[in-house]
Amino acid sequence: MEELNNQIYGCKKCRLWQGAKHGVPGEGPLNAKVMFVGQNPGADEDESGRPFVGRAGKYLTKTLVEFGIKREEVFITNIVKHVSPKNRKPYDDEVRACLPYLVTQINMIKPEIIVLLGASAKETPRIEGIEYIQIIHPSAAMRFTKMREKFRQQIADLAKRLK
Ligand code: SF4
Numbered sequence: 001m002e003e004l005n006n007q008i009y010g011c012k013k014c015r016l017w018q019g020a021k022h023g024v025p026g027e028g029p030l031n032a033k034v035m036f037v038g039q040n041p042g043a044d045e046d047e048s049g050r051p052f053v054g055r056a057g058k059y060l061t062k063t064l065v066e067f068g069i070k071r072e073e074v075f076i077t078n079i080v081k082h083v084s085p086k087n088r089k090p091y092d093d094e095v096r097a098c099l100p101y102l103v104t105q106i107n108m109i110k111p112e113i114i115v116l117l118g119a120s121a122k123e124t125p126r127i128e129g130i131e132y133i134q135i136i137h138p139s140a141a142m143r144f145t146k147m148r149e150k151f152r153q154q155i156a157d158l159a160k161r162l163k
Helices: 002-009 015-019 043-048 055-066 092-109 138-143 145-162
Strands: 034-038 075-078 113-117 131-135
Touching: 002 092, 015 092, 034 092, 043 055, 055 138, 055 145, 075 092, 113 145, 131 145, 138 145
Parallel strands: 034 075, 034 113, 113 131
Antiparallel strands: none
């Protein structure tokens, strides 16, 4: 994993590295049962080099803990590993260039469940034997009451399955 992370830090396979301070490979244990995948790192992630550490990430972590899932138990990453200008949606060619890193991470970790954070994570490659669950993105859950209720229920359901 360290070698893969170093490849990501030095990657220039698409244009996104140019505006980024840090590559954000993702983090979590190699034996994680669950992998969370978002779309792309934001400004806080770019600053720190860590995934989901901004407001939405903190909210996700807090909700996981509330339902008995420790953040250190899960692997968290994104489809593309560098921040995009003004946090725009990554272009198709950027996603295509970056996806091999995610495929390698999935093959290394072999999670039982991959949780797609919002519709924007839909490009995550489907690999046989893994269950895919799409949930509300934590940033939407923070903003809208109905989505928050559904998001919390989705995390509660996930927690039950992990017991
Ligand atoms: S976003 Fe992915 S493909 Fe593009 S430069 Fe970064 S690591 Fe490489």
